[in-house]
Amino acid sequence: MEVVILSGKEEAGALAADAIEALFRAKPDGVLGLATGSSPLPIYDELARRHQEQGLSFTRAQGFALDEYVGLVSGHPQSYREVLRREFTERVDIDPDRVHAPDGTATDIGQACAAYEAAIKAAGGVDVQILGIGTDGHIGFNEPVSSLASRTRIKTLTEQTRQDNARFFDAAEEVPHHVVTQGLGTIMEARHILLIATGAQKAGAVQALVEGPVSALCPASVLQLHPHVTVLIDSASAGQLKLTEYYRHTWANKPHWQGL
Numbered sequence: 573m574e575v576v577i578l579s580g581k582e583e584a585g586a587l588a589a590d591a592i593e594a595l596f597r598a599k600p601d602g603v604l605g606l607a608t609g610s611s612p613l614p615i616y617d618e619l620a621r622r623h624q625e626q627g628l629s630f631t632r633a634q635g636f637a638l639d640e641y642v643g644l645v646s647g648h649p650q651s652y653r654e655v656l657r658r659e660f661t662e663r664v665d666i667d668p669d670r671v672h673a674p675d676g677t678a679t680d681i682g683q684a685c686a687a688y689e690a691a692i693k694a695a696g697g698v699d700v701q702i703l704g705i706g707t708d709g710h711i712g713f714n715e716p717v718s719s720l721a722s723r724t725r726i727k728t729l730t731e732q733t734r735q736d737n738a739r740f741f742d743a744a745e746e747v748p749h750h751v752v753t754q755g756l757g758t759i760m761e762a763r764h765i766l767l768i769a770t771g772a773q774k775a776g777a778v779q780a781l782v783e784g785p786v787s788a789l790c791p792a793s794v795l796q797l798h799p800h801v802t803v804l805i806d807s808a809s810a811g812q813l814k815l816t817e818y819y820r821h822t823w824a825n826k827p828h829w830q831g832l
């Protein structure tokens with residue numbers, strides 16, 4: 573796990589965009605794992621800028637969303653399919669039909685989850701997965717005590733996550749209780765994982781993710797078992813880490829030719 577402490581979300585977004593750009597320059601039909609929430613927005617802003625100003629192209633790319641609310645009507649502005657359309661798909665040249673999200677409106681959720689897993693597999697798996705992290709250590713919507721081997725399935729949100737996400741809705745009670753999310757086992761199959769976290773409210777979760785024991789209580793800690801994870805954070809979210817000097821030293825002395 574590479575931990576990179578940066579000046580803020582813009583620098584984190586630019587570094588993540590560098591890794592994503594490198595993927596699509598080398599492999600134009602690469603597969604991007606898409607996250608929602610506010611943390612990945614600087615990445616999407618930077619990718620949109622590079623598309624507009626530097627011709628970075630996604631015409632042959634595919635994208636897979638991590639998760640989706642259950643019970644929001646199709647086209648609801650806070651459904652993650654819509655959020656990703658606004659924040660990413662519409663701003664670059666990716667084919668909207670090649671951007672997939674779990675179906676939170678399916679009558680047979682179990683079947684829809686199995687179909688989603690099959691679609692990721694058929695695409696050849698995710699090359700670069702963007703991740704944020706919840707204040708309780710969730711990734712995707714894998715809440716504490718999620719199985720570390722879980723696959724795409726329906727989950728119940730904790731009250732903390734519903735409160736955290738209430739800012740996106742008109743009223744707190746509108747936040748759905750249920751979601752469909754890629755499992756931790758699904759996420760772990762991505763070839764490179766870029767996790768971005770900023771702000772002091774994430775400091776506890778970041779500490780547990782990076783330095784805590786691997787435990788279902790902090791689902792993100794499973795990433796310690798992945799061979800290629802990059803954690804992009806700012807000083808505030810690094811505030812509870814014990815080995816910050818080492819992380820800063822490692823990054824400052826990284827051979828400049830080596831990408832993330």
Ligand SMILES: N[C@@H]1[C@@H](O)[C@H](O)[C@@H](COP(=O)(O)O)O[C@@H]1O
Nearest residue numbers: 608609610611704705706712713
């Ligand atoms: N399902 C999403 C997660 O993928 C995201 O990481 C988390 C944190 O969001 P934010 O980046 O806004 O703090 O929010 C939601 O729960």
